[in-house]
Amino acid sequence: ARPRVGYxxxxxxxxxxxxxxxxxxxxxxxxxxxxVVPEQCSVYDxxxxxxxxxxxxxxxxxxGGLLEGVISRKDLLKTTLGGQDIHKLPVxxxxxxMPNVITVEPDDSVWLAAKRLITHEVDALPVVRPVRDDxxxxxxxxxLSKTNIARLFVExxxxxx
Amino acid sequence: ARPRVGYxxxxxxxxxxxxxxxxxxxxxxxxxxxxVVPEQCSVYDxxxxxxxxxxxxxxxxxxGGLLEGVISRKDLLKTTLGGQDIHKLPVxxxxxxMPNVITVEPDDSVWLAAKRLITHEVDALPVVRPVRDDxxxxxxxxxLSKTNIARLFVExxxxxx
Numbered sequence: 202a203r204p205r206v207g208y209x210x211x212x213x214x215x216x217x218x219x220x221x222x223x224x225x226x227x228x229x230x231x232x233x234x235x236x237v238v239p240e241q242c243s244v245y246d247x248x249x250x251x252x253x254x255x256x257x258x259x260x261x262x263x264x265g266g267l268l269e270g271v272i273s274r275k276d277l278l279k280t281t282l283g284g285q286d287i288h289k290l291p292v293x294x295x296x297x298x299m300p301n302v303i304t305v306e307p308d309d310s311v312w313l314a315a316k317r318l319i320t321h322e323v324d325a326l327p328v329v330r331p332v333r334d335d336x337x338x339x340x341x342x343x344x345l346s347k348t349n350i351a352r353l354f355v356e357x358x359x360x361x362x
Numbered sequence: 363a364r365p366r367v368g369y370x371x372x373x374x375x376x377x378x379x380x381x382x383x384x385x386x387x388x389x390x391x392x393x394x395x396x397x398v399v400p401e402q403c404s405v406y407d408x409x410x411x412x413x414x415x416x417x418x419x420x421x422x423x424x425x426g427g428l429l430e431g432v433i434s435r436k437d438l439l440k441t442t443l444g445g446q447d448i449h450k451l452p453v454x455x456x457x458x459x460m461p462n463v464i465t466v467e468p469d470d471s472v473w474l475a476a477k478r479l480i481t482h483e484v485d486a487l488p489v490v491r492p493v494r495d496d497x498x499x500x501x502x503x504x505x506l507s508k509t510n511i512a513r514l515f516v517e518x519x520x521x522x523x
Contacts, residue, residue: 218379218380219379219380219383219518219519220518220519220520222380223515223518223519224519245443248439248443251439252436252440255483257435257436257485274418274435274436274439275413275418275435277439278409278412278435278438278439278442279413281439281442281443282406282409282442311515312515312516312519315512315515315516315519316516316519318512319509319512319513319516322416324418347485347508347509347511347512348480348508350508350511350512350515351476351479351480351508351511351512352480353515354384354472354473354476354511354514354515355473355476355477355480357380357381357384358380358381358384358385358473358476358477359381
């Protein structure tokens with residue numbers, strides 16, 4: 202049992218305590234609600250949705266909330282410059298499409314999610330769960346962004362254990 | 363002296379060790395190079411600069427690298443939708459202007475920077491140093507974004523001390 206004096210002997214260096222702590226926090230504990238659109242949604246409506254919901258990444262799904270792709274603020278900015286009619290252009294044409302979408306699962310560590318955000322240079326990841334079908338479909342159950350990481354960083358620095 | 367056996371008695375809970383560690387890392391240690399444009403730069407050229415430099419926030423400066431404002435991917439996306447001629451529109455018209463820019467200094471903690479990113483809902487902060495003049499000018503010496511926070515998070519989770 203831990204002594205109730207505000208400390209205990211952990212047998213670990215501060216560095217390893219910190220590393221272990223970061224690996225023990227799960228994506229499911231800090232994920233946000235996903236903001237989703239269908240593939241037929243116009244680029245214009247996608248931009249409007251992004252502003253209304255105040256997110257930097259939209260997740261594109263088909264029936265059943267199954268992952269089709271993702272579209273970022275950067276993708277949309279590039280498209281608005283392209284001179285196309287963004288009222289007619291569907292997001293399906295400009296999104297990053299499966300299987301090229303980087304995802305994370307609720308039981309993965311937040312550390313792994315951060316690692317994927319940095320390695321793949323994206324702002325957010327769809328949080329998914331595999332579906333039992335033959336197509337390897339993924340059900341979208343959340344969204345994990347650099348904002349979630351920064352918010353967690355702030356909370357961890359506020360102390361507690 | 364610390365025993366050389368891979369641990370020592372810190373007298374602190376893991377939570378407070380973690381919090382202290384996060385507060386001890388300074389902005390100056392992890393900041394990125396600032397990507398700057400002058401106020402007269404067109405919105406179009408700003409978007410191009412953002413893509414070339416692959417950043418989400420540009421810092422607007424006047425002569426001497428003094429802070430005038432910031433412009434985000436979100437600001438630019440809103441502008442491209444507005445139907446104005448973005449080749450003629452200067453960023454000075456659409457940027458967030460001083461004194462409304464949230465900044466951080468090199469000796470501030472990364473924790474404080476993360477707190478400001480979250481509280482003020484921005485993606486990046488100019489890192490500045492006060493200049494000795496009567497105008498309260500700030501010299502831009504870096505940029506600190508949610509990406510820097512996520513990268514630090516990954517590094518801390520890799521262990522070490």
